[in-house]
Amino acid sequence: xxxxxxxxxxxxxxxxxxxxxxxxxxxxxxxxxxxxxxxxxxxxxxxxxxxxxxxxxxxxxxxxxxxxxxxxxxxxxxxxxxxxxxxxxxxxxxxxxxxxxxxxxxxxxxxxxxxxxxxxxxxxxxxxxxxxxxxxxxxxxxxxxxxxxxxxxxxxxxxxxxxxxxxxxxxxxxxxxxxxxxxxxxxxxxxxxxxxxxxxxxxxxxxxxxxxxxxxxxxxxxxxxxxxxxxxxxxxxxxxxxxxxxxxxxxxxxxxxxxxxxxxxxxxxxxxxxxxxxxx
Amino acid sequence: xxxxxxxxxxxxxxxxxxxxxxxxxxxxxxxxxxxxxxxxxxxxxxxxxxxxxxxxxxxxxxxxxxxxxxxxxxxxxxxxxxxxxxxxxxxxxxxxxxxxxxxxxxxxxxxxxxxxxxxxxxxxxxxxxxxxxxxxxxxxxxxxxxxxxxxxxxxxxxxxxxxxxxxxxxxxxxxxxxxxxxxxxxxxxxxxxxxxxxxxxxxxxxxxxxxxxxxxxxxxxxxxxxxxxxxxxxxxxxxxxxxxxxxxxxxxxxxxxxxxxxxxxxxxxxxxxxxxxxxxxxxxxxxxxxxxx
Numbered sequence: 001x002x003x004x005x006x007x008x009x010x011x012x013x014x015x016x017x018x019x020x021x022x023x024x025x026x027x028x029x030x031x032x033x034x035x036x037x038x039x040x041x042x043x044x045x046x047x048x049x050x051x052x053x054x055x056x057x058x059x060x061x062x063x064x065x066x067x068x069x070x071x072x073x074x075x076x077x078x079x080x081x082x083x084x085x086x087x088x089x090x091x092x093x094x095x096x097x098x099x100x101x102x103x104x105x106x107x108x109x110x111x112x113x114x115x116x117x118x119x120x121x122x123x124x125x126x127x128x129x130x131x132x133x134x135x136x137x138x139x140x141x142x143x144x145x146x147x148x149x150x151x152x153x154x155x156x157x158x159x160x161x162x163x164x165x166x167x168x169x170x171x172x173x174x175x176x177x178x179x180x181x182x183x184x185x186x187x188x189x190x191x192x193x194x195x196x197x198x199x200x201x202x203x204x205x206x207x208x209x210x211x212x213x214x215x216x217x218x219x220x221x222x223x224x225x226x227x228x229x230x231x232x233x234x235x236x237x238x239x240x241x242x243x244x245x246x247x248x249x250x251x252x253x254x255x256x257x258x259x260x261x262x263x264x265x266x267x268x269x270x271x272x273x274x275x276x277x278x279x280x
Numbered sequence: 281x282x283x284x285x286x287x288x289x290x291x292x293x294x295x296x297x298x299x300x301x302x303x304x305x306x307x308x309x310x311x312x313x314x315x316x317x318x319x320x321x322x323x324x325x326x327x328x329x330x331x332x333x334x335x336x337x338x339x340x341x342x343x344x345x346x347x348x349x350x351x352x353x354x355x356x357x358x359x360x361x362x363x364x365x366x367x368x369x370x371x372x373x374x375x376x377x378x379x380x381x382x383x384x385x386x387x388x389x390x391x392x393x394x395x396x397x398x399x400x401x402x403x404x405x406x407x408x409x410x411x412x413x414x415x416x417x418x419x420x421x422x423x424x425x426x427x428x429x430x431x432x433x434x435x436x437x438x439x440x441x442x443x444x445x446x447x448x449x450x451x452x453x454x455x456x457x458x459x460x461x462x463x464x465x466x467x468x469x470x471x472x473x474x475x476x477x478x479x480x481x482x483x484x485x486x487x488x489x490x491x492x493x494x495x496x497x498x499x500x501x502x503x504x505x506x507x508x509x510x511x512x513x514x515x516x517x518x519x520x521x522x523x524x525x526x527x528x529x530x531x532x533x534x535x536x537x538x539x540x541x542x543x544x545x546x547x548x549x550x551x552x553x554x555x556x557x558x559x560x561x562x563x564x565x566x567x568x569x570x571x572x573x
Contacts, residue, residue: 021384074295075295097559102302117305252395
Protein backbone atom coordinates (compact mmCIF):
# COMPACT_ATOMS: atom_id res chain seq x y z
CA UNK A 1 0.00 0.00 0.00
CA UNK A 2 2.74 2.43 0.97
CA UNK A 3 4.52 1.57 -2.29
CA UNK A 4 1.48 2.71 -4.21
CA UNK A 5 1.24 5.99 -2.35
CA UNK A 6 4.92 6.58 -2.97
CA UNK A 7 4.33 5.96 -6.65
CA UNK A 8 1.47 8.45 -6.72
CA UNK A 9 3.71 11.08 -5.14
CA UNK A 10 6.40 10.48 -7.76
CA UNK A 11 3.84 10.73 -10.56
CA UNK A 12 2.46 13.93 -9.09
CA UNK A 13 5.94 15.43 -8.96
CA UNK A 14 6.52 14.44 -12.58
CA UNK A 15 3.22 16.06 -13.50
CA UNK A 16 4.20 19.48 -12.18
CA UNK A 17 6.58 20.31 -15.07
CA UNK A 18 3.86 19.47 -17.58
CA UNK A 19 1.48 21.78 -15.76
CA UNK A 20 4.15 24.48 -15.91
CA UNK A 21 4.39 24.01 -19.69
CA UNK A 22 0.64 24.37 -20.03
CA UNK A 23 0.58 27.38 -17.72
CA UNK A 24 3.29 29.05 -19.80
CA UNK A 25 1.18 28.52 -22.90
CA UNK A 26 -1.93 29.91 -21.19
CA UNK A 27 0.10 32.84 -19.85
CA UNK A 28 1.33 33.74 -23.33
CA UNK A 29 -2.17 33.35 -24.70
CA UNK A 30 -3.63 35.60 -22.01
CA UNK A 31 -0.91 38.23 -22.53
CA UNK A 32 -1.73 38.37 -26.22
CA UNK A 33 -5.47 38.38 -25.61
CA UNK A 34 -5.29 41.33 -23.19
CA UNK A 35 -4.01 43.41 -26.09
CA UNK A 36 -7.05 42.80 -28.27
CA UNK A 37 -8.91 45.74 -26.78
CA UNK A 38 -6.21 48.19 -27.84
CA UNK A 39 -6.10 47.05 -31.46
CA UNK A 40 -7.73 49.24 -34.08
CA UNK A 41 -9.13 46.72 -36.52
CA UNK A 42 -9.47 49.21 -39.37
CA UNK A 43 -5.65 49.23 -39.57
CA UNK A 44 -5.72 45.73 -41.05
CA UNK A 45 -6.96 46.97 -44.39
CA UNK A 46 -5.25 50.35 -44.35
CA UNK A 47 -2.06 51.06 -46.28
CA UNK A 48 1.17 51.20 -44.30
CA UNK A 49 1.77 54.67 -45.68
CA UNK A 50 -1.17 55.79 -43.59
CA UNK A 51 -0.17 53.76 -40.54
CA UNK A 52 -2.02 50.57 -41.44
CA UNK A 53 -0.69 47.07 -41.95
CA UNK A 54 -2.16 45.94 -45.26
CA UNK A 55 1.21 45.62 -47.04
CA UNK A 56 2.72 43.72 -44.12
CA UNK A 57 -0.06 41.15 -44.10
CA UNK A 58 -0.08 40.68 -47.86
CA UNK A 59 3.74 40.70 -47.94
CA UNK A 60 3.90 37.93 -45.34
CA UNK A 61 1.38 35.90 -47.38
CA UNK A 62 3.41 36.48 -50.58
CA UNK A 63 6.57 35.30 -48.82
CA UNK A 64 4.83 32.21 -47.46
CA UNK A 65 3.18 31.16 -50.71
CA UNK A 66 6.35 31.66 -52.74
CA UNK A 67 8.50 29.74 -50.28
CA UNK A 68 5.95 26.91 -50.25
CA UNK A 69 5.92 26.87 -54.06
CA UNK A 70 9.70 26.36 -54.04
CA UNK A 71 10.10 24.01 -51.08
CA UNK A 72 6.89 22.00 -51.63
CA UNK A 73 7.73 20.28 -54.94
CA UNK A 74 11.43 19.82 -54.17
CA UNK A 75 10.62 18.46 -50.72
CA UNK A 76 7.97 16.02 -51.91
CA UNK A 77 10.13 14.69 -54.75
CA UNK A 78 13.07 14.31 -52.36
CA UNK A 79 10.82 12.38 -49.97
CA UNK A 80 9.64 10.10 -52.79
CA UNK A 81 13.25 9.37 -53.65
CA UNK A 82 14.19 8.62 -50.06
CA UNK A 83 11.20 6.36 -49.44
CA UNK A 84 10.79 4.60 -52.79
CA UNK A 85 14.13 4.63 -54.58
CA UNK A 86 17.05 5.33 -52.28
CA UNK A 87 19.38 2.35 -51.89
CA UNK A 88 20.47 1.84 -48.30
CA UNK A 89 24.07 2.90 -48.29
CA UNK A 90 26.60 5.63 -47.82
CA UNK A 91 25.13 8.23 -50.14
CA UNK A 92 21.63 7.88 -48.76
CA UNK A 93 23.00 8.25 -45.25
CA UNK A 94 24.79 11.43 -46.27
CA UNK A 95 21.59 12.85 -47.76
CA UNK A 96 19.67 11.87 -44.64
CA UNK A 97 22.25 13.49 -42.41
CA UNK A 98 22.34 16.63 -44.56
CA UNK A 99 18.58 17.09 -44.21
CA UNK A 100 18.87 16.91 -40.41
CA UNK A 101 21.81 19.30 -40.46
CA UNK A 102 19.99 21.75 -42.72
CA UNK A 103 17.11 21.71 -40.25
CA UNK A 104 19.56 22.62 -37.51
CA UNK A 105 21.29 25.55 -39.22
CA UNK A 106 20.41 28.70 -37.26
CA UNK A 107 18.08 30.98 -39.17
CA UNK A 108 20.54 33.86 -38.90
CA UNK A 109 23.17 31.80 -40.73
CA UNK A 110 20.60 30.91 -43.40
CA UNK A 111 19.99 34.65 -43.63
CA UNK A 112 23.72 35.36 -44.04
CA UNK A 113 23.95 32.73 -46.76
CA UNK A 114 20.81 34.02 -48.46
CA UNK A 115 22.23 37.51 -48.48
CA UNK A 116 25.59 36.61 -49.97
CA UNK A 117 24.32 33.91 -52.35
CA UNK A 118 20.83 34.92 -53.50
CA UNK A 119 20.97 38.69 -53.07
CA UNK A 120 24.53 39.36 -54.14
CA UNK A 121 25.92 36.49 -56.22
CA UNK A 122 22.68 35.63 -58.02
CA UNK A 123 21.95 39.34 -58.28
CA UNK A 124 18.45 39.19 -56.81
CA UNK A 125 19.13 42.05 -54.44
CA UNK A 126 17.00 42.58 -51.34
CA UNK A 127 13.82 41.21 -52.83
CA UNK A 128 10.74 39.07 -52.49
CA UNK A 129 12.38 36.39 -54.65
CA UNK A 130 15.45 36.23 -52.40
CA UNK A 131 13.07 35.88 -49.44
CA UNK A 132 11.27 32.99 -51.12
CA UNK A 133 14.48 31.08 -51.70
CA UNK A 134 15.86 31.79 -48.23
CA UNK A 135 12.66 30.75 -46.47
CA UNK A 136 12.34 27.71 -48.74
CA UNK A 137 15.65 26.46 -47.33
CA UNK A 138 14.13 26.58 -43.85
CA UNK A 139 10.92 24.85 -44.96
CA UNK A 140 12.60 22.11 -46.93
CA UNK A 141 13.60 19.73 -44.09
CA UNK A 142 10.12 19.98 -42.57
CA UNK A 143 8.44 19.19 -45.87
CA UNK A 144 10.81 16.29 -46.60
CA UNK A 145 10.44 14.71 -43.16
CA UNK A 146 6.66 15.13 -43.09
CA UNK A 147 6.17 13.77 -46.60
CA UNK A 148 8.50 10.89 -45.92
CA UNK A 149 6.43 9.91 -42.91
CA UNK A 150 3.22 10.17 -44.93
CA UNK A 151 4.68 8.03 -47.74
CA UNK A 152 5.96 5.41 -45.33
CA UNK A 153 2.54 5.04 -43.78
CA UNK A 154 0.95 3.94 -47.06
CA UNK A 155 0.64 0.13 -46.79
CA UNK A 156 2.94 -1.90 -49.01
CA UNK A 157 -0.10 -3.70 -50.42
CA UNK A 158 -1.05 -0.51 -52.31
CA UNK A 159 2.24 -0.53 -54.18
CA UNK A 160 2.17 -4.28 -54.71
CA UNK A 161 -1.34 -4.15 -56.15
CA UNK A 162 -0.36 -1.44 -58.64
CA UNK A 163 2.82 -3.25 -59.65
CA UNK A 164 0.94 -6.54 -60.01
CA UNK A 165 -1.45 -4.84 -62.43
CA UNK A 166 1.54 -3.99 -64.60
CA UNK A 167 2.17 -0.39 -63.56
CA UNK A 168 5.73 0.88 -63.78
CA UNK A 169 7.39 1.88 -60.55
CA UNK A 170 6.76 5.57 -61.12
CA UNK A 171 3.18 4.91 -62.27
CA UNK A 172 2.56 2.96 -59.06
CA UNK A 173 3.91 5.85 -57.04
CA UNK A 174 2.10 8.63 -58.86
CA UNK A 175 -1.24 6.87 -59.19
CA UNK A 176 -1.64 5.04 -55.89
CA UNK A 177 0.96 5.90 -53.26
CA UNK A 178 1.09 9.66 -53.71
CA UNK A 179 -2.72 10.14 -53.65
CA UNK A 180 -2.92 8.01 -50.51
CA UNK A 181 -0.18 10.09 -48.89
CA UNK A 182 -1.49 13.43 -50.16
CA UNK A 183 -3.12 14.60 -46.90
CA UNK A 184 0.11 13.98 -45.01
CA UNK A 185 2.12 15.75 -47.68
CA UNK A 186 -0.17 18.79 -47.58
CA UNK A 187 0.06 18.80 -43.79
CA UNK A 188 3.84 18.87 -43.98
CA UNK A 189 3.78 21.87 -46.32
CA UNK A 190 1.39 23.70 -43.99
CA UNK A 191 3.66 22.88 -41.03
CA UNK A 192 6.59 24.24 -43.00
CA UNK A 193 4.66 27.44 -43.67
CA UNK A 194 3.81 27.74 -39.97
CA UNK A 195 7.48 27.37 -39.17
CA UNK A 196 8.59 30.25 -41.41
CA UNK A 197 5.54 32.54 -41.17
CA UNK A 198 7.02 34.41 -38.23
CA UNK A 199 10.64 33.99 -39.25
CA UNK A 200 12.58 37.20 -38.89
CA UNK A 201 16.31 36.54 -38.86
CA UNK A 202 16.32 34.83 -42.26
CA UNK A 203 14.55 37.69 -44.06
CA UNK A 204 16.20 40.46 -42.07
CA UNK A 205 18.75 41.28 -44.74
CA UNK A 206 17.47 39.28 -47.68
CA UNK A 207 13.97 40.45 -48.36
CA UNK A 208 12.40 43.07 -46.15
CA UNK A 209 12.22 46.80 -45.73
CA UNK A 210 10.37 48.88 -43.19
CA UNK A 211 8.10 50.60 -45.65
CA UNK A 212 7.24 50.28 -49.33
CA UNK A 213 5.05 52.29 -51.65
CA UNK A 214 2.24 49.81 -52.12
CA UNK A 215 2.73 46.13 -52.76
CA UNK A 216 5.68 44.77 -54.75
CA UNK A 217 4.77 44.53 -58.41
CA UNK A 218 7.55 42.12 -59.35
CA UNK A 219 9.38 39.46 -57.30
CA UNK A 220 12.51 41.59 -57.54
CA UNK A 221 11.26 44.33 -55.26
CA UNK A 222 11.65 44.33 -51.49
CA UNK A 223 8.61 43.52 -49.42
CA UNK A 224 7.12 44.37 -46.03
CA UNK A 225 6.45 41.58 -43.54
CA UNK A 226 4.71 41.42 -40.16
CA UNK A 227 7.62 39.77 -38.36
CA UNK A 228 10.22 42.16 -39.74
CA UNK A 229 8.14 45.20 -38.94
CA UNK A 230 7.40 44.04 -35.43
CA UNK A 231 11.10 43.44 -34.88
CA UNK A 232 12.32 46.76 -36.26
CA UNK A 233 9.59 48.79 -34.60
CA UNK A 234 10.52 47.42 -31.18
CA UNK A 235 14.30 47.18 -31.52
CA UNK A 236 15.22 50.13 -33.70
CA UNK A 237 12.33 52.51 -33.19
CA UNK A 238 11.52 51.60 -29.59
CA UNK A 239 7.80 51.52 -30.27
CA UNK A 240 5.59 51.10 -27.18
CA UNK A 241 3.70 47.83 -26.80
CA UNK A 242 0.27 49.17 -27.68
CA UNK A 243 1.49 50.42 -31.05
CA UNK A 244 2.72 47.01 -32.16
CA UNK A 245 0.04 44.87 -30.53
CA UNK A 246 -1.94 44.74 -33.75
CA UNK A 247 1.02 43.34 -35.69
CA UNK A 248 1.78 40.82 -32.95
CA UNK A 249 -1.78 39.57 -32.88
CA UNK A 250 -2.14 39.19 -36.64
CA UNK A 251 1.15 37.35 -36.83
CA UNK A 252 0.14 35.12 -33.93
CA UNK A 253 -3.20 34.38 -35.59
CA UNK A 254 -1.60 33.51 -38.92
CA UNK A 255 0.97 31.20 -37.36
CA UNK A 256 -1.45 29.57 -34.94
CA UNK A 257 -4.12 28.99 -37.56
CA UNK A 258 -1.54 27.37 -39.83
CA UNK A 259 -0.28 25.02 -37.11
CA UNK A 260 -3.77 24.30 -35.82
CA UNK A 261 -5.00 23.42 -39.29
CA UNK A 262 -2.01 21.12 -39.76
CA UNK A 263 -2.72 19.41 -36.42
CA UNK A 264 -6.45 19.07 -37.16
CA UNK A 265 -5.86 17.88 -40.72
CA UNK A 266 -3.52 15.22 -39.41
CA UNK A 267 -5.91 13.85 -36.82
CA UNK A 268 -8.85 14.02 -39.25
CA UNK A 269 -7.08 11.90 -41.82
CA UNK A 270 -5.84 9.49 -39.19
CA UNK A 271 -9.51 8.81 -38.48
CA UNK A 272 -10.57 8.69 -42.12
CA UNK A 273 -7.83 6.44 -43.41
CA UNK A 274 -7.79 3.33 -41.25
CA UNK A 275 -4.29 2.23 -42.22
CA UNK A 276 -2.85 5.41 -40.79
CA UNK A 277 -4.08 4.55 -37.34
CA UNK A 278 -1.76 1.60 -37.09
CA UNK A 279 1.22 3.77 -36.33
CA UNK A 280 1.82 6.00 -33.33
CA UNK B 281 14.35 -1.61 -63.64
CA UNK B 282 12.32 0.00 -66.40
CA UNK B 283 14.41 2.18 -68.65
CA UNK B 284 11.57 4.67 -68.95
CA UNK B 285 11.47 5.37 -65.25
CA UNK B 286 15.16 6.21 -65.00
CA UNK B 287 15.02 9.92 -65.94
CA UNK B 288 12.38 10.35 -63.26
CA UNK B 289 14.56 8.61 -60.75
CA UNK B 290 17.38 10.99 -61.63
CA UNK B 291 15.18 14.05 -61.07
CA UNK B 292 14.07 12.62 -57.74
CA UNK B 293 17.68 12.01 -56.79
CA UNK B 294 18.59 15.60 -57.65
CA UNK B 295 15.82 16.90 -55.40
CA UNK B 296 16.99 14.65 -52.58
CA UNK B 297 20.62 15.75 -52.92
CA UNK B 298 19.56 19.40 -52.93
CA UNK B 299 20.06 19.56 -49.16
CA UNK B 300 23.63 18.31 -49.48
CA UNK B 301 24.39 20.85 -52.21
CA UNK B 302 22.90 23.70 -50.20
CA UNK B 303 24.89 22.78 -47.09
CA UNK B 304 28.11 22.71 -49.11
CA UNK B 305 27.28 26.03 -50.78
CA UNK B 306 26.48 27.51 -47.38
CA UNK B 307 29.82 26.42 -45.98
CA UNK B 308 31.64 27.65 -49.08
CA UNK B 309 30.08 31.10 -49.17
CA UNK B 310 30.25 31.76 -45.45
CA UNK B 311 33.92 30.74 -45.43
CA UNK B 312 34.57 32.89 -48.49
CA UNK B 313 32.98 36.00 -47.00
CA UNK B 314 34.67 35.35 -43.69
CA UNK B 315 38.13 34.72 -45.12
CA UNK B 316 39.29 38.33 -44.69
CA UNK B 317 38.47 38.16 -40.99
CA UNK B 318 40.24 34.81 -40.57
CA UNK B 319 43.44 36.03 -42.19
CA UNK B 320 43.45 39.46 -40.54
CA UNK B 321 42.14 38.52 -37.10
CA UNK B 322 43.09 34.86 -36.76
CA UNK B 323 42.27 33.46 -33.36
CA UNK B 324 41.40 36.99 -32.17
CA UNK B 325 37.96 36.39 -33.67
CA UNK B 326 37.35 33.76 -30.99
CA UNK B 327 39.67 34.80 -28.16
CA UNK B 328 39.85 38.58 -28.49
CA UNK B 329 38.39 40.42 -25.51
CA UNK B 330 37.12 43.56 -27.20
CA UNK B 331 34.31 43.89 -29.74
CA UNK B 332 34.24 47.55 -30.73
CA UNK B 333 33.08 48.38 -34.21
CA UNK B 334 34.16 52.02 -33.95
CA UNK B 335 37.79 51.14 -33.28
CA UNK B 336 37.69 48.23 -35.76
CA UNK B 337 38.22 45.71 -32.94
CA UNK B 338 36.55 42.37 -33.46
CA UNK B 339 37.30 40.11 -30.52
CA UNK B 340 34.51 37.56 -30.30
CA UNK B 341 35.14 36.21 -26.81
CA UNK B 342 32.55 38.31 -24.95
CA UNK B 343 29.97 37.44 -27.58
CA UNK B 344 30.64 33.71 -27.50
CA UNK B 345 30.69 33.84 -23.71
CA UNK B 346 27.36 35.66 -23.79
CA UNK B 347 25.84 33.04 -26.06
CA UNK B 348 27.06 30.15 -23.92
CA UNK B 349 25.91 31.85 -20.74
CA UNK B 350 22.40 32.43 -22.03
CA UNK B 351 22.15 28.93 -23.50
CA UNK B 352 23.38 27.15 -20.38
CA UNK B 353 20.94 29.15 -18.27
CA UNK B 354 18.14 28.15 -20.62
CA UNK B 355 19.08 24.47 -20.61
CA UNK B 356 19.39 24.38 -16.82
CA UNK B 357 15.73 25.34 -16.71
CA UNK B 358 14.39 23.44 -19.68
CA UNK B 359 16.13 20.06 -19.33
CA UNK B 360 14.49 19.02 -16.05
CA UNK B 361 11.17 20.55 -17.06
CA UNK B 362 11.26 18.99 -20.52
CA UNK B 363 12.38 15.48 -19.55
CA UNK B 364 9.85 15.19 -16.72
CA UNK B 365 7.10 16.47 -19.00
CA UNK B 366 7.93 13.97 -21.72
CA UNK B 367 7.92 11.04 -19.26
CA UNK B 368 4.66 12.21 -17.78
CA UNK B 369 2.96 12.59 -21.16
CA UNK B 370 4.20 9.30 -22.59
CA UNK B 371 3.71 7.04 -19.59
CA UNK B 372 1.45 8.49 -16.95
CA UNK B 373 -1.05 10.81 -18.56
CA UNK B 374 -4.39 9.13 -19.44
CA UNK B 375 -4.41 8.10 -23.08
CA UNK B 376 -7.17 10.46 -24.24
CA UNK B 377 -5.28 13.49 -22.91
CA UNK B 378 -1.99 12.75 -24.65
CA UNK B 379 -2.78 14.11 -28.08
CA UNK B 380 -4.37 17.36 -26.86
CA UNK B 381 -1.40 18.07 -24.57
CA UNK B 382 1.05 17.24 -27.33
CA UNK B 383 -0.83 19.66 -29.58
CA UNK B 384 -0.51 22.42 -26.98
CA UNK B 385 3.24 21.85 -26.85
CA UNK B 386 3.38 21.85 -30.64
CA UNK B 387 1.57 25.20 -30.64
CA UNK B 388 4.08 26.51 -28.12
CA UNK B 389 6.80 25.50 -30.58
CA UNK B 390 5.17 27.30 -33.47
CA UNK B 391 5.04 30.72 -31.82
CA UNK B 392 7.56 32.84 -33.75
CA UNK B 393 10.64 34.03 -31.94
CA UNK B 394 9.80 37.68 -32.60
CA UNK B 395 6.60 37.21 -30.58
CA UNK B 396 8.59 35.61 -27.76
CA UNK B 397 10.85 38.65 -27.98
CA UNK B 398 7.87 40.96 -27.81
CA UNK B 399 6.58 39.15 -24.72
CA UNK B 400 10.04 39.33 -23.20
CA UNK B 401 10.40 43.05 -23.79
CA UNK B 402 6.87 44.00 -22.78
CA UNK B 403 6.15 41.71 -19.85
CA UNK B 404 9.10 39.69 -18.65
CA UNK B 405 11.86 42.32 -18.63
CA UNK B 406 9.89 44.86 -16.56
CA UNK B 407 8.93 42.05 -14.17
CA UNK B 408 12.56 41.03 -13.72
CA UNK B 409 13.67 44.64 -13.32
CA UNK B 410 11.18 45.16 -10.52
CA UNK B 411 11.90 41.83 -8.77
CA UNK B 412 15.66 42.36 -8.67
CA UNK B 413 15.57 46.15 -8.46
CA UNK B 414 17.43 46.67 -11.72
CA UNK B 415 17.33 49.68 -13.98
CA UNK B 416 16.78 47.54 -17.03
CA UNK B 417 15.31 44.06 -17.16
CA UNK B 418 17.24 43.19 -20.31
CA UNK B 419 19.70 40.70 -18.84
CA UNK B 420 21.24 37.31 -19.50
CA UNK B 421 18.71 35.85 -17.06
CA UNK B 422 15.76 37.26 -19.01
CA UNK B 423 17.17 35.85 -22.23
CA UNK B 424 17.69 32.48 -20.54
CA UNK B 425 14.08 32.38 -19.38
CA UNK B 426 12.66 33.21 -22.81
CA UNK B 427 15.04 30.78 -24.46
CA UNK B 428 14.09 28.04 -21.98
CA UNK B 429 10.45 28.35 -23.04
CA UNK B 430 11.50 28.23 -26.68
CA UNK B 431 13.57 25.05 -26.48
CA UNK B 432 11.14 23.24 -24.19
CA UNK B 433 9.05 21.84 -27.08
CA UNK B 434 12.17 20.45 -28.78
CA UNK B 435 13.23 18.59 -25.65
CA UNK B 436 9.72 17.38 -24.85
CA UNK B 437 9.07 16.33 -28.44
CA UNK B 438 12.25 14.38 -29.10
CA UNK B 439 12.46 12.68 -25.70
CA UNK B 440 8.76 11.86 -25.94
CA UNK B 441 9.39 10.20 -29.30
CA UNK B 442 12.17 8.05 -27.91
CA UNK B 443 10.11 7.02 -24.90
CA UNK B 444 7.21 5.90 -27.04
CA UNK B 445 9.63 4.11 -29.35
CA UNK B 446 10.52 1.63 -26.59
CA UNK B 447 8.91 -1.65 -27.71
CA UNK B 448 5.75 -2.41 -25.79
CA UNK B 449 6.94 -6.00 -25.13
CA UNK B 450 9.67 -4.70 -22.82
CA UNK B 451 7.12 -2.83 -20.77
CA UNK B 452 4.71 -5.75 -20.71
CA UNK B 453 7.47 -8.11 -19.65
CA UNK B 454 8.43 -5.88 -16.74
CA UNK B 455 4.82 -5.46 -15.64
CA UNK B 456 4.18 -9.20 -15.97
CA UNK B 457 7.14 -9.87 -13.68
CA UNK B 458 5.36 -7.84 -11.04
CA UNK B 459 7.18 -4.53 -11.41
CA UNK B 460 5.12 -1.49 -10.51
CA UNK B 461 4.52 1.24 -13.06
CA UNK B 462 7.26 3.43 -11.60
CA UNK B 463 9.71 0.54 -11.41
CA UNK B 464 9.01 -0.16 -15.08
CA UNK B 465 9.63 3.45 -15.98
CA UNK B 466 12.80 3.71 -13.93
CA UNK B 467 14.38 0.35 -14.72
CA UNK B 468 13.18 -0.39 -18.25
CA UNK B 469 12.00 2.71 -20.06
CA UNK B 470 14.48 5.29 -18.83
CA UNK B 471 17.63 3.26 -19.48
CA UNK B 472 16.39 2.52 -23.00
CA UNK B 473 15.51 6.12 -23.78
CA UNK B 474 18.51 7.73 -22.12
CA UNK B 475 20.33 8.18 -25.41
CA UNK B 476 17.29 9.73 -27.06
CA UNK B 477 16.98 12.17 -24.18
CA UNK B 478 20.61 13.10 -24.58
CA UNK B 479 19.94 13.68 -28.28
CA UNK B 480 16.98 15.90 -27.41
CA UNK B 481 19.21 17.97 -25.18
CA UNK B 482 21.81 18.30 -27.94
CA UNK B 483 19.13 19.43 -30.36
CA UNK B 484 17.82 21.86 -27.77
CA UNK B 485 21.31 23.25 -27.39
CA UNK B 486 21.61 23.68 -31.17
CA UNK B 487 18.25 25.39 -31.34
CA UNK B 488 19.11 27.67 -28.43
CA UNK B 489 22.54 28.80 -29.57
CA UNK B 490 21.18 29.71 -32.99
CA UNK B 491 18.17 31.59 -31.71
CA UNK B 492 18.45 35.21 -32.72
CA UNK B 493 15.57 37.59 -32.58
CA UNK B 494 14.04 36.79 -29.20
CA UNK B 495 17.43 36.72 -27.50
CA UNK B 496 18.51 39.96 -29.14
CA UNK B 497 15.40 41.72 -27.87
CA UNK B 498 15.90 40.82 -24.19
CA UNK B 499 19.62 40.23 -23.64
CA UNK B 500 20.59 43.89 -23.28
CA UNK B 501 23.29 43.75 -25.95
CA UNK B 502 26.41 44.92 -24.15
CA UNK B 503 29.53 43.30 -25.62
CA UNK B 504 31.30 42.60 -22.33
CA UNK B 505 31.80 39.61 -20.11
CA UNK B 506 29.68 40.42 -17.04
CA UNK B 507 31.46 41.09 -13.73
CA UNK B 508 31.62 38.69 -12.03
CA UNK B 509 31.40 36.30 -14.99
CA UNK B 510 28.48 34.38 -13.46
CA UNK B 511 26.36 37.47 -12.98
CA UNK B 512 23.15 36.56 -14.76
CA UNK B 513 21.60 39.93 -13.99
CA UNK B 514 23.99 41.73 -16.32
CA UNK B 515 23.37 42.36 -20.02
CA UNK B 516 25.19 40.24 -22.60
CA UNK B 517 25.53 40.39 -26.39
CA UNK B 518 25.13 36.88 -27.87
CA UNK B 519 26.77 36.04 -31.22
CA UNK B 520 23.50 35.79 -33.13
CA UNK B 521 22.35 39.17 -31.87
CA UNK B 522 25.55 40.85 -33.03
CA UNK B 523 25.18 39.44 -36.53
CA UNK B 524 21.54 40.54 -36.77
CA UNK B 525 22.21 44.02 -35.42
CA UNK B 526 25.36 44.85 -37.36
CA UNK B 527 24.89 43.19 -40.76
CA UNK B 528 22.65 46.01 -41.91
CA UNK B 529 25.31 48.68 -41.38
CA UNK B 530 28.45 46.74 -42.27
CA UNK B 531 29.83 47.74 -45.66
CA UNK B 532 30.17 44.77 -48.02
CA UNK B 533 33.80 43.61 -48.07
CA UNK B 534 34.82 45.48 -44.91
CA UNK B 535 36.55 43.79 -42.02
CA UNK B 536 33.38 44.16 -39.94
CA UNK B 537 31.30 42.44 -42.64
CA UNK B 538 33.81 39.63 -42.85
CA UNK B 539 34.01 39.28 -39.06
CA UNK B 540 30.22 38.86 -38.94
CA UNK B 541 30.45 36.01 -41.45
CA UNK B 542 33.27 34.58 -39.34
CA UNK B 543 30.91 34.53 -36.38
CA UNK B 544 28.31 32.94 -38.65
CA UNK B 545 30.78 30.20 -39.52
CA UNK B 546 31.42 29.52 -35.82
CA UNK B 547 27.66 29.12 -35.30
CA UNK B 548 27.40 26.92 -38.39
CA UNK B 549 30.16 24.63 -37.16
CA UNK B 550 28.75 24.40 -33.62
CA UNK B 551 25.23 23.55 -34.76
CA UNK B 552 26.52 21.17 -37.43
CA UNK B 553 28.56 19.28 -34.85
CA UNK B 554 25.76 19.20 -32.30
CA UNK B 555 23.22 17.92 -34.83
CA UNK B 556 25.57 15.29 -36.16
CA UNK B 557 26.30 14.03 -32.65
CA UNK B 558 22.58 13.92 -31.85
CA UNK B 559 22.03 11.92 -35.03
CA UNK B 560 24.76 9.43 -34.18
CA UNK B 561 23.41 9.01 -30.65
CA UNK B 562 19.94 8.25 -31.95
CA UNK B 563 21.21 5.78 -34.56
CA UNK B 564 23.15 3.86 -31.93
CA UNK B 565 20.13 3.32 -29.74
CA UNK B 566 20.02 -0.22 -28.40
CA UNK B 567 16.42 -1.15 -29.23
CA UNK B 568 13.21 0.22 -30.59
CA UNK B 569 12.11 1.61 -33.89
CA UNK B 570 13.91 4.49 -35.50
CA UNK B 571 13.24 7.97 -34.26
CA UNK B 572 12.88 10.99 -36.44
CA UNK B 573 14.71 14.00 -35.13
